Amino acid sequence: MSFAIHTSAGNAASNHPLVTILLPPEARSLVLSQAALEKLRGFARVRTTDETALTEPLMAQLLDGAAICITGWGTPPLEPYLPACDQLGLVAHCAGSIRRLVPAAAVADGLRVTHAAAAIGDSVAEFTVAQILMALRHGDAFDSGLKAGAGWDMRNRYPGRLLGALTVGIVGGGYVGRSVIRLIRPFGARVLVTDPVMSDEAARDLGAERVPLDRLIAQSDVVSLHAPLLPETTGMFGAAELARLKDGALLVNMARSPLVDEEALIAELRSGRIRAALDVFNVEPLPMASPFRDLGGHVHLSPHAAGHTQDGHWRQGDLIVAEIERFMRGEPLRHEITAASYDRMA
Numbered sequence: 001m002s003f004a005i006h007t008s009a010g011n012a013a014s015n016h017p018l019v020t021i022l023l024p025p026e027a028r029s030l031v032l033s034q035a036a037l038e039k040l041r042g043f044a045r046v047r048t049t050d051e052t053a054l055t056e057p058l059m060a061q062l063l064d065g066a067a068i069c070i071t072g073w074g075t076p077p078l079e080p081y082l083p084a085c086d087q088l089g090l091v092a093h094c095a096g097s098i099r100r101l102v103p104a105a106a107v108a109d110g111l112r113v114t115h116a117a118a119a120i121g122d123s124v125a126e127f128t129v130a131q132i133l134m135a136l137r138h139g140d141a142f143d144s145g146l147k148a149g150a151g152w153d154m155r156n157r158y159p160g161r162l163l164g165a166l167t168v169g170i171v172g173g174g175y176v177g178r179s180v181i182r183l184i185r186p187f188g189a190r191v192l193v194t195d196p197v198m199s200d201e202a203a204r205d206l207g208a209e210r211v212p213l214d215r216l217i218a219q220s221d222v223v224s225l226h227a228p229l230l231p232e233t234t235g236m237f238g239a240a241e242l243a244r245l246k247d248g249a250l251l252v253n254m255a256r257s258p259l260v261d262e263e264a265l266i267a268e269l270r271s272g273r274i275r276a277a278l279d280v281f282n283v284e285p286l287p288m289a290s291p292f293r294d295l296g297g298h299v300h301l302s303p304h305a306a307g308h309t310q311d312g313h314w315r316q317g318d319l320i321v322a323e324i325e326r327f328m329r330g331e332p333l334r335h336e337i338t339a340a341s342y343d344r345m346a
Contacts (some may be wrong), residue, residue, distance in 0.1 A: 003058050004050035008041055017067035017328060020047040022075045023094075024054060031072055031094040031116075032317040040321050043328060044068070060084070068092060068324055071101055072316075079103050082111070090327050092320045096120050096307075097345065098337060108339040114323045116316035118175050118335055123312035124226075125179030127305070128254045131277040132168075132184075132222055135250050135300050136161040161221070164188030169220030170208065171236075172227035172255065173198035180224060181206045192216045195227075197344065217241055222250045228345060229256035239264035242274070251276045254306045258282065266291045269298045279306045 072094035096117040138158035164187040173195035191208040203210035237260040257280040277300040
């Protein structure tokens with residue numbers, strides 16, 4: 001079967017390792033700028049495809065003889081192809097989670113994996129803080145109200161909260177959680193963090209206090225979720241935890257929807273006791289009949305967009321190209337997922 005596959009070397013010698021990009025054109029251009037591709041072609045042979053569907057036969061051809069593969073959003077799981085990839089030494093993932101892509105056994109057997117979660121984290125963190133500020137200051141209500149003809153005195157109906165006067169609880173001290181803490185600290189807010197692997201010293205270095213989850217829930221005016229979705233974190237915010245949130249608290253979820261019991265959250269939001277800012281949902285795209293669409297100002301909704309910035313996407317590609325260059329030079333990778341860290345990843 002014939003496919004539109006191209007191999008280019010740029011300034012790289014013909015005996016340089018082959019890097020295959022397992023992304024269709026649109027996805028490839030999203031994360032790999034022309035500058036990044038040219039840099040890659042300076043030290044490696046690069047294989048790409050013009051095909052829009054990564055079928056099984058195409059995947060097999062793209063991976064044939066490759067020493068390194070670049071993956072991203074839309075790349076099929078690699079497990080079926082790995083037994084035939086005897087030259088593959090590195091999977092360089094231009095996104096965050098690699099769980100659906102590479103099995104833990106492959107990493108344990110020596111396949112090296114790196115990813116761009118650190119680059120995505122900045123975009124998600126910025127969006128998180130923007131959503132917190134928008135919710136605290138009722139930006140959506142003012143915008144829609146004025147456009148609908150509301151009077152100037154509508155501001156008196158929506159007294160805002162000052163972020164610097166509040167306590168913000170961060171659940172999860174990974175890339176995004178740490179970035180959110182760094183962005184929030186200059187506002188003067190008190191920051192609490194709960195994370196099973198973060199040390200008290202690491203939290204203090206960030207300007208936060210590490211506390212148990214129950215204390216974070218009880219004391220925080222804003223609770224922002226950034227934990228990975230693992231068996232032990234699924235449903236970590238159920239009806240009991242939501243009920244213990246302060247009256248008027250804001251719950252922010254830019255991580256994974258199943259961290260929270262959706263039905264219990266909807267019930268709390270309907271009561272008007274708390275508010276939420278949500279970027280993730282159990283079913284995506286969000287169904288038109290979803291109760292979240294009818295909760296008005298009690299919830300701020302976004303379409304899983306926290307990580308989507310063009311600058312951030314190109315940073316992802318730049319990070320991955322730099323990691324590939326380190327790999328080829330025999331240098332330590334800065335963003336490697338090891339067998340030990342795999343189980344803690346999102």
